[in-house]
Amino acid sequence: AFHESYPHCQLPCAEQLEKVIKREGPEYIAAFICEPIIGASGGAIVPPPYYYQRIKQLCDHYGILFIVDEVMTGMGRTGRNFAINHWGVIPDLIALGKGMSAGYAPIAATIVSERIIDVISNGSGAIMAGHTYSAHPQSAAAALAVLDIIEKNQLIQKVAEKGNMLMRELKKIKEAHPIVGDVRGKGFLCGIEFGDFEQKGLSERLIEKAFSLGLLLYPAMGGSDYYGGEGVLVAPPFTLQQEDMNVLLQRLDQALSLLEEDLKHG
Structure with missing residues (x-):
């Protein structure tokens, strides 16, 4: 949207936030909410270095909460505990879900900073929110088991290492297929974007x-x-092993070839 790229820019994508804050008035803005690495709605778009540092500076300056949606990106999916960790920024609130139970049971959680919990503690001392199935034993047990397995097997570290390998191979696939315009992502959250925007349904x-x-x-x-x-x-x-990754890459390469062949013949 800004027709600029890092590092040859002054992060206009981040500075746009201040323009919006000034236009609307900080007193009318409660929070800035984002997905640290945009998932399905952006195909694993990774913001440039220092983007979130600047966002956090602006939020702190204007008294606006910084909330990150880690439902898809959290629990090690990007090779760190939370995707926002890649930028060394501590948000005010983190929303979690999905990966907490590895899909075996529905569960979600909210992590809040000390600053937020202090406001509650110094006020009513109560969090006036709840759901019918909050703290469901089955979901809680599944989440605890997932956390235990992730820690014991050092899965987040392995995701980071294997994710780097996966990205290198995806870039090779990009070079072999003209239809691919970009590959990006971190850890085990990678995106492949088509370069031909005139074609729909790809x-x-x-x-x-x-x-x-x-x-x-x-x-x-x-x-x-x-x-x-x-x-x-x-x-x-x-749980991806090297042989699994090889199969994944081979089938992805083959699928792209089949699609390109179809496009050649209309």
Whole structure:
């Protein structure tokens, strides 16, 4: 949207926040909420270095809460405990879900900073919120088991290491397929964006090709051109072994070849 790229810019994407704050008035803004690495709505778009540092500075300066949505990116998916850790920034609140139970039971959680909990403690001392199935024993047990397995098997460290390998191989696939405009991401949250925005339905067609080969891909939209674009997410499980990665890459390469062949013949 800004037609600039890091490091040859002054982070206009971050400075835009201050323009909005001044336009609307900080007294009318409660919080800035973001997904640290944009998932399905952006195809694993990774903000540039220092982006979130500047966002946090602006939020602190104007008294606005900084909230991060780590439902998709948290619990080690990007090779760190939370995706925001890649920028060394501490938000005021973190929303968690999905990966907490590895999909075995529905569960979500909110992590708050000391600053936030102090306000509650010095006030009523009570959090006046709840749900019918809050603290459900089955979900809590699943989440505790997942945390235990992640820690004992050092899965987050392995995701970081294998994620680097996966990204290197995805970049090779990009070079081999003109239809691919960009690959990006961190850890086991990688995005493939098509370069030809005139063609519609490419994401769905690639997913169908991959599925026929035994590979599951996740649809993504709203690419790096801000308003349009199509792509897919490659988000393997934490248990991925080298032989599994080889199969994944082989089938992805084959699916892209099949799609390109279809496009040649209209």
